[in-house]
Each structure stands twice: as C-alpha cells, then as structure tokens.
Amino acid sequence: MTNEDWIRALLTPPARRSVNEMKLQISEMSIGAHIGATFLSPTFGVYVVWGNLTRVSVGDLALSAFSIESKGKPANDILRFDTSGRSVRAEGPADPAPDLEHGSIVRATFEDDFGQYNVVGPAVLATSAPMIGVGRWVLAYKGAPGVCLRHLDVLAAPGSLGLSAPLPTLSWDDTDTDASM
Numbered sequence: 001m002t003n004e005d006w007i008r009a010l011l012t013p014p015a016r017r018s019v020n021e022m023k024l025q026i027s028e029m030s031i032g033a034h035i036g037a038t039f040l041s042p043t044f045g046v047y048v049v050w051g052n053l054t055r056v057s058v059g060d061l062a063l064s065a066f067s068i069e070s071k072g073k074p075a076n077d078i079l080r081f082d083t084s085g086r087s088v089r090a091e092g093p094a095d096p097a098p099d100l101e102h103g104s105i106v107r108a109t110f111e112d113d114f115g116q117y118n119v120v121g122p123a124v125l126a127t128s129a130p131m132i133g134v135g136r137w138v139l140a141y142k143g144a145p146g147v148c149l150r151h152l153d154v155l156a157a158p159g160s161l162g163l164s165a166p167l168p169t170l171s172w173d174d175t176d177t178d179a180s181m
Helices: 003-010 019-027
Strands: 034-041 045-055 061-063 078-082 105-112 115-126 131-134 137-141 149-156
Touching: 003 149, 019 078, 045 078, 105 137, 115 137, 137 149
Parallel strands: none
Antiparallel strands: 034 045, 034 078, 045 061, 045 115, 105 115, 105 149, 115 131, 131 137
8 A cells, every 4th residue: 555545545534434333442442542533523624643542531531632532432523543553653844834735634743741642634724813733733823833743744735635625714713622732
C-alpha cells in the first residue's frame, strides 16, 4: 500500500459505523493505552487522532480533553478505533503551519497537559480569524504556530488525493474547543 493509498483509506469514512464493534473495543480499553480514533466533524471533516487514553472529569475515556465514549458507547463523532498501538509522529518543523493552504492533508504532532497526540486530516482555515487547524487542534494562530504544535508534515496538497475537505469555517467558536489547543 502506497502512502497515498494509506491516507485515502485512513480519511475515508466506513460505509457503516460499527457501533457494536466499537463498544467491545471500549470495554477492553484502559487508561494509558495508546489508541487511535477516527472522527467525523461538520467543521473539520474526517480526521484521526492517536494518543494515550485519559479519563475526563465526567468519567469518559478521552484523547486529550476530547471524549471518545460515554457509558461504554462511542461518542457520536467517532467512526472507528485503531487499537493496534501504532501511530506515526510528524517529523517536520512547525514553522510552515501559518502558510498552509485550506484542504492540505497534514500529519501534526501536538503536546498538551495530557500528553502527546498525532493527528492526520485536512487543514481547515477559519475565515473570521487568523487561524488554521486540523481536527480540533490549532496549527497556527495570528501568524505563529499553535502553542501545542510540535511537528508538522504536509502529506498532500489540497484536492490531490480526491478526498473531500470541509469548507473553511467561520471561526473555532463554532466548535467545542479553545484556541490554545
């Protein structure tokens, strides 16, 4: 499988969301386990986050501060889990983040108070603020790399893989995250 085929497979939603399989996977997950979760968001499109599981204050399992389940059921925005324990860190410098084009497919490594997270997905531009992100994570804000961004690899130019990208968003205020991520 080529790198382009891997990216297409990774960012293509499954034909059917397998809730029962995900419930079984959740029942076998433990705090600190390294997993991946594929999300579908109207704002950010399809993106994947890998990292070590934590538990948020309400008791849900989470990747960083983002819940992946509630009471043993997958969160509504989860398409599938990767429980292989594998993920690939971005290796490039964070400096190019402010110049990314909307729809570029990127791999980014972020670090926050919960640990390190690797994210693959389309870069999404905010039209009313000088911000660009991937998933719920900020790649660049006001011309500088995001505070949690450690490394960035541009995997594909906008539209080059035939994957759909979400439209630019009005602002991150439309989502459930803050600009510090």
